Amino acid sequence: MLARRQRPRPDQRGRSRTLEPVQELHDAPLAPLTTFRLGGPATRLITATTDAEVVAAVREADAAGTELLIIGGGSNLVIGDQGFAGTALRIATTGFALDGTKLELAAGEVWTDAVARTVDAGLAGIECLAGIPGSAGATPIQNVGAYGQEVSSVITEVVAYDRSTGETVTLPNAECAFAYRHSRFKADPSRYVVLRVRFELEDADGLSAPLKYPETARALGVEAGDRVPLATARETVLKLRAGKGMVLDPEDHDTWSAGSFFTNPILDAEELAAFHARVADRLGPDVTPPAYPAGEGRTKTSAAWLIDRAGFTKGYGTGPARISTKHTLALTNRGEATTDDLLALAREVVTGVRDAFGVTLVNEPVTVGVSL
Known part of the structure; x- marks a missing residue:
């Protein structure tokens, strides 16, 4: 069932101003929002397209004592067949901003598209993370890594809503407790909702970061530690991933x-x-x-x-x-x-x-x- 309601939008001082319609779904299927295509429905599904909508939805659920499930790209979720008795919040925010070698991504940005855009811009650091499904906001949570690269090596800051304090905070890399497929955000999943991720990439004159993963180097016919053209590195990783069924294809x-x-x-x-x-x-x-x-x-x-x-x-x-x-x-x-x-x-x-x-x-x- 589809419902539309109006939510106050705060001005810069936090006061309510214009009302904009917010779309909700009740008894909403969640399987289509996951790469497994599995899982039962949520009691309620909200799709947030701005940081303010994300924060408002989280605050509303917390104030009501409602269970909350955050969904990004759905590539790392296994949802039970009975579904989720609570509010599912799908983060669909957009925002890709480059300033020299500094990159800021909204949590809802499609990760593999963002990687392609950095390669097109001639910036190294995440080119070997091409083809990984999901959203940018999930990358610091899992400390996403593949083919010799991890996002923790290039993330400078994570902007998140802290549910314990009700404030938006900016956590520098050193406070994110990154480890292998782990982070502060994964260790305490009910506390933080990632809003934005900031990176420092490298301008290496169109070349990749030094290749660390032997399989990638072998596929390119180079030695570990060598650099290759950025687009070549990305395309090679995509081929390697596709050969393992690790690039999304609805027909496969x-x-x-x-x-x-x-x-x-x-x-x-x-x-x-x-x-x-x-x-x-x-x-x-x-x-x-x-x-x-x-x-x-x-x-x-x-x-x-x-x-x-x-x-x-x-x-x-x-x-x-x-x-x-x-x-x-x-x-x-x-x-x-x-x-x-x-x-x-x-x-x-x-x-x-x-x-x-x-x-x-x-x-x-x-x-x-x-x-x-």
């Missing part, structure tokens, strides 16, 4: 997913030794699992490798939710799946990997009304 069910469903496990020295013992026992003493330094005596290994070696290969499954035919790290909706189908598959994978290697995988997408 391998992209009806949240991208990587599990984060790469990070193990301490004791956990790593136990893991290596399990690998040797299961696969033989000559098999060496992937390992990357993760700081402070910790090591990161590959979730995709674990899943594959535990027996969950590409295309695994016979039901409407299956592992992607292109990448073992993506769980997909083949068109008729429910969230329960997806979670059953996820639990099967988690249990199988734990039984095989003693490592517990952690889901990367945010779950709403459900859990693994």
